[in-house]
Amino acid sequence: MNYDNVEILFVEDSADDAMLTIRALGKSGFTNKLLHVKDGTEAIDFLYCKGIYTTRNSKTQPRLILLDLKMPKVSGMQVLEKVKSDPDLKSIPVVILTSSSEDPDIARCYALGANSYIVKPVESDNFFNAIKEIGLYWMVLSQSDNL
Amino acid sequence: MDNKKAEAAVGHNIEPALTGEKEILEAELLFANKELAFQDVEIESRAAELIIANKELVYQNEEKEKRAAELFIANKELVFQNEEKEKRAAELIVANKELAFQNEEKEKRAAELVVANRELAYQNEEKEKRAAELIIANNELAFQNEEKEKRAAELSLANQELKTAQDAIRKLNDELEQKVIQRTTQLETANKELGSFSYSVSHDLRAPIRAINGYTKILEEDYADKLDSSGLAILHSILRNSTKMGNLIDDLLAFSKLGRKEVTHCAIDMNELVRLVKDELLFETGENIPEYIMIDLPDARGDQSLIKQVWINLISNAIKYSKHKKHTSIEIGGFLKDGKIVYYVKDQGAGFDMQYYDKLFGVFQRLHSQEEFDGTGIGLAIVEKIVRRHNGNVWAESTVNEGACFYFSLPVIDVEKSY
Numbered sequence: 001m002n003y004d005n006v007e008i009l010f011v012e013d014s015a016d017d018a019m020l021t022i023r024a025l026g027k028s029g030f031t032n033k034l035l036h037v038k039d040g041t042e043a044i045d046f047l048y049c050k051g052i053y054t055t056r057n058s059k060t061q062p063r064l065i066l067l068d069l070k071m072p073k074v075s076g077m078q079v080l081e082k083v084k085s086d087p088d089l090k091s092i093p094v095v096i097l098t099s100s101s102e103d104p105d106i107a108r109c110y111a112l113g114a115n116s117y118i119v120k121p122v123e124s125d126n127f128f129n130a131i132k133e134i135g136l137y138w139m140v141l142s143q144s145d146n147l
Numbered sequence: 148m149d150n151k152k153a154e155a156a157v158g159h160n161i162e163p164a165l166t167g168e169k170e171i172l173e174a175e176l177l178f179a180n181k182e183l184a185f186q187d188v189e190i191e192s193r194a195a196e197l198i199i200a201n202k203e204l205v206y207q208n209e210e211k212e213k214r215a216a217e218l219f220i221a222n223k224e225l226v227f228q229n230e231e232k233e234k235r236a237a238e239l240i241v242a243n244k245e246l247a248f249q250n251e252e253k254e255k256r257a258a259e260l261v262v263a264n265r266e267l268a269y270q271n272e273e274k275e276k277r278a279a280e281l282i283i284a285n286n287e288l289a290f291q292n293e294e295k296e297k298r299a300a301e302l303s304l305a306n307q308e309l310k311t312a313q314d315a316i317r318k319l320n321d322e323l324e325q326k327v328i329q330r331t332t333q334l335e336t337a338n339k340e341l342g343s344f345s346y347s348v349s350h351d352l353r354a355p356i357r358a359i360n361g362y363t364k365i366l367e368e369d370y371a372d373k374l375d376s377s378g379l380a381i382l383h384s385i386l387r388n389s390t391k392m393g394n395l396i397d398d399l400l401a402f403s404k405l406g407r408k409e410v411t412h413c414a415i416d417m418n419e420l421v422r423l424v425k426d427e428l429l430f431e432t433g434e435n436i437p438e439y440i441m442i443d444l445p446d447a448r449g450d451q452s453l454i455k456q457v458w459i460n461l462i463s464n465a466i467k468y469s470k471h472k473k474h475t476s477i478e479i480g481g482f483l484k485d486g487k488i489v490y491y492v493k494d495q496g497a498g499f500d501m502q503y504y505d506k507l508f509g510v511f512q513r514l515h516s517q518e519e520f521d522g523t524g525i526g527l528a529i530v531e532k533i534v535r536r537h538n539g540n541v542w543a544e545s546t547v548n549e550g551a552c553f554y555f556s557l558p559v560i561d562v563e564k565s566y
């Protein structure tokens with residue numbers, strides 16, 4: 001995969017959720033420019049061109065980060081904090097994906113500069129629609145920003 | 148004078164002498180002469196007497212003048228004395244008047260003194276009476292004083308007992324406060340644990356159900372042509388059940404969140420709130436659109452978003468349980484009763500059997516089958532919990548197949564007191 005063409009960085013540790021999310025986004029036609037990483041460490045590596053991504057062109061950054069909160073090692077919150085405190089990265093919209101509206105970190109995510117959050121619905125139609133809509137919304141918005 | 152008389156007599160006597168009567172005349176002349184001589188003597192003696200008398204008169208005159216002078220002096224003296232006496236009399240009149248005035252004043256004063264005297268006498272009597280009374284009062288006070296001393300001694304004793312009791316209470320209070328602090332901490336910990344438990348439940352239970360539901364959906368979308376009708380029916384069952392399980396988890400979390408949520412109080416325009424709830428209701432095609440009978444609702448104070456949820460649940464229920472009827476008629480009203488505001492939602496739907504009334508507000512308790520009316524059985528439990536958290540009550544009455552009426556009451560909150 002050409003890492004320089006990545007438009008959506010999707011950070012999700014759950015293979016099931018990842019599969020369903022990618023399927024939902026695929027219906028909007030975004031999947032060929034989507035990179036799924038399985039934890040926060042990998043997300044940071046990608047954004048800072050480290051680890052397996054050292055050869056990546058640091059000039060091109062994704063236009064949207066879909067970030068799951070509950071991940072082992074480096075959590076979504078830590079990734080968010082790093083992105084939003086970096087002048088070169090903070091303009092990238094970050095959409096938080098969470099399994100629960102009870103998540104105590106939601107308020108903190110907004111304080112750190114998260115642009116949206118989605119409570120992943122159980123019902124698959126709702127889930128697919130929510131992912132599709134939020135993906136479309138931010139991709140269109142960040143595209144118009146770039147123009 | 149005597150001489151003139153004598154001449155007149157002579158002249159008279161000449162006339163008869165013409166006829167010879169010279170002798171008579173002569174005798175008479177003689178006689179007259181003699182007479183005259185006598186008279187002369189007489190005159191002389193008379194003159195002497197007159198001289199004497201004159202001297203006497205002069206003397207007398209002198210005497211009289213002396214006397215007059217004396218009288219004059221005496222007169223002046225008398226005039227002076229008279230004036231003095233008049234002055235004295237005037238002074239006496241003045242003095243008299245003064246005395247009369249003083250006399251009057253003294254009489255007045257005397258009268259006043261009499262009055263004052265009586266007054267003093269009266270006061271004296273009063274003072275004596277008062278003194279007598281004071282003596283009685285004094286005795287009474289002395290008695291009371293003794294009583295008070297006795298009482299004071301008793302109070303002192305009671306006070307000591309009270310102090311002992313107070314110390315005990317204070318000690319108990321301190322212990323109680325410690326216990327309250329301890330319990331509060333425990334409760335706060337429990338609450339936090341419940342919060343994180345809710346989070347775990349919702350996070351960890353939802354994820355696998357979401358996966359089941361999502362994969363089944365993919366199966367249905369991508370492999371429908373490889374399954375027969377019973378295979379497809381099974382896929383639908385999996386979808387329906389996993390969706391329901393998701394809803395149950397969401398409802399359960401919403402319900403447990405209610406217990407932890409802070410209830411705020413603000414003025415609620417109840418008519419407006421119910422209008423909003425009715426406007427936001429969504430209906431599927433073929434569903435009965437309810438006909439509302441609105442009775443004016445009293446305003447109340449409460450947590451607007453929570454009270455809104457109560458109306459949503461009650462009105463949705465009324466619609467849901469009326470769906471097998473030809474028409475849906477819902478009456479919404481409110482009234483004041485026993486110092487509380489009571490609201491109600493009345494329908495003409497399926498109703499419920501009052502025999503199972505005690506299960507009506509229970510969590511996940513259902514009085515109808517899922518096939519007849521869908522639902523998770525949390526709606527009325529949420530209604531009850533919200534109303535209880537507002538210090539109100541919920542109750543209901545129903546006749547099977549005729550309809551149900553759900554009531555909830557809210558306290559009348561005095562704004563002055565609560566703020």
